[in-house]
Amino acid sequence: MTTNPALRLSALALLGLLPGTAALAQSAAPATITVQVNKPVAPVAKNMYGLFFEDINFAADGGLYPELVKNKSFETDDQLIGWKAVRGAAGLESYLISTDRPISNANNHFLRLSVKTAGPDAAFVNEGFRGMGVKAGAEYTFSFYARKGPGNVAGVTVTLEEAGLGRGPETAASGPALAQVKITGLTSEWKKYSVAMKPSATAAKARLKLAVEGTGTLDVDVVSLFPKDTYMNRENGLRPDLVQLLKDMKPGFLRFPGGCIVEGRTLAQRYQWKETIGDVASRRPLVNRWNTEFIHKFTPDYYQSFGLGFFEYFQLSEDIGAEPLPILNVGMACQFNSAELAPITSSAKGPNAAGQGDEPSLETYIQDAIDLIEFANGPASSPWGAKRVAMGHPAPFNMKMIGIGNEQWGPQYLERYEPFAKAVKAKYPNMQIVSSVGPSPDGELFDKATLKMRELKAEFIDEHYYAKPEWFRQHADRYDNYPRTGPKVFAGEYAAQSVAIGSPDNKNSWDCAISEAAFMTGLERNAGVVTMASYAPILAHVDAWQWTPNMIWFDNLTSYGTVNYYVQKLYALNKGTSVLPVTMPANAKNGTDNLFASAVADAPTGDVIVKLVNYATTPRAVKVNLAGAKKVGKSGTAQVMASDDLSTMNTIAEPTRLTPKEEKFAVSGSTVSYTLAPNSFTVLRIPGKK
Ligand code: AHR
Secondary structure, three states: OOOOHHHHHHHHHHOOOOHHHHHHHHHOOOEEEEEEOOOOOEEOOOOOEOEEOOOOOOOOEOOOEOOOOOOOOOOOOOOOOOEEEOOOOOOOOEEEEEOOOOOOOOOOOEEEEEEOOOOOOOEEEEOEOOEEEEOOOOOEEEEEEEEEEEEEEEEEEEEEEEOOOOOOOOOOOOOOEEEEEEEEOOOOOOEEEEEEEOOOOOEEEEEEEEEEEEEEEEEEEEEEEEEOOOHHHOOOOOOHHHHHHHHOOOOOEEEEOOOHHHOOOOHHHOOOHHHHOOOHHHOOOEEOOOOOOOHHHOOOOOEEOOOOOHHHHHHHHHHOOOEEEEEEOOOEOOOOOOOOEOOOOOOOOOOOOOOOOOOOOHHHHHHHHHHHHHHHHOOOOOHHHHHHHHOOOOOOOOOOEEEEOOOOOHHHHHHHHHHHHHHHHHHOOOOEEEEEOOOOOOOHHHHHHHHHHHHOOOOEEEEEEEEOHHHHHHOOOOOOOOOOOOOEEEEEEEEEOOOOOOOOOOOOOHHHHHHHHHHHHHHHHOOOOEEEEEEOOOEEEOOOOOOOOOOEEEOOOOEEEOHHHHHHHHHHHOOOOEEEOEEOOHHHHHHOOOEEEEEEEEOOOOEEEEEEEEOOOOOEEEEEEEEOOOOOOOEEEEEEEEOOOOOOOOOOOOOOOOOOEEEEEEOEOOEEEEEEOOOEEEEEEEOOOO
């Protein structure tokens, strides 16, 4: 059904169904909006709309990174996270985590199983990430390292099975087997075994059982069940449906790996990119700082396996056509948590008797950044470039931007930021730097940081806005009078919060999304100043999230874009190449009449693209005049998102409840008369005459 009320109403009127309503739509004089087509004011950056990725809400492990086994190497602090013996130890004589002659020093814990009496209960089960999502007929590679100890272990039966209803992994009486393989020929040395498994049915919450055949001792490590179907069929690749949703937005950049995750709750738990590259089996997991952050969503089993590490982030950026934008720790742990600080210079004294005082100084953090640039861009002859090449990417990743610190504030940040930025620029003068101005878009800390960044001639300042939907509508003019010189703004994290920041009741509602659309008219009108923007966070598992709202939600098998996703996508796919000035009717200036607009020209197509938000419960007629236009086509295409109900959301059950609908409209001369639907976001594409 059409979403253009003008068409909808006249269709109903024709049917004689709605005599009064059409009159209502036409009663008010149309609001005249003038777009000055021949006077572009600024270019729109090629990478204006991008992605903010953080491993929050099981976005990486359990999400984008499709390994199905949780804690595959037994290296987490609580080494049996994700694993359970069937019937406790009833079937096994014992099980323990051992370090006796491990696979490697980097991977020095493994599981040792001892069986006295052979039987089906001599088994260990991995629960996956809130279960394992597997598809009928698809191929999964099971692999593990195994070593036989004393006794007569004959092999291992590996079963992918439905979790027995309500019985949990501690019971042998599990659900039906979906796939089963037997591994035999085990030796007394560590050896990797690999075999394909094809489930006979689709299951969203399967589990993996390793049953020991025979009696004796068996050591196992690096247990993996990995789908063959990954994005671009990459080994150690990513979940295709999620990558596709991201790619469909044609993102200009990919910021990674966060977010507060960069900072860690303590400095020891900070994100260290060097720990995330090289052999996947040797990457040591680290606790995820979102694990116990919110009482309402305790996820103590949340770790970062780093299967999705910095190499994979760069590769993902390349695969989806986005500029990579890594953000590095600046020697500060999360200021909402421990706020630990790395010393600015290394202690001349070294560690004291208690072993304190030897923590890495800022120099280490700076060196990490310098090395990262070499890893991304350096030649094979450079030490870090060689590592990238060894991982299979001889060409440079062409990294052009780096973020120094995530969401830091205060003098402690500035003290660290300055030498950091100086050192990066000294070695790589063309590397563009993103600087933080704290977590809020206003207030004393923000003002001071912004001033200082101007003084330091910073290139990009990273502003974050998490606020109620009305804040977004009320601040659509935020940049209209912003200085045109000095740092560019990176709107690095934003999302309307229907209840409050951190509230578990926040919803990805149309009210939030339309308010973001209204705010974004202001970003677009000022694209000469705001050159990058990203909604945050972008991914969340429906059974394992900590933070809401998020742009894309998924379960173990499916995923969907929220209404907010579609707003972002409409902007990204219609970003144009230069900003056109827009004059609103006097009473609608800056959205005061709940009418918001921006316009761009798109040089490759010759189109003029006008974005309009009607945050009102009634239809609104507008007259868009293309002033100074030389050539205008006779009809255009509109993309419309509209809902009478501001609480409308997409969900797993109804993933496309509200998505853009395409319509045609007529152009008369250089004027478009259009009726905006109630509570709507409309993108009009008006072609230059071909
Ligand atoms: O997006 C969630 C969090 O919000 C980010 O990790 C942090 O940068 C901000 O406070």
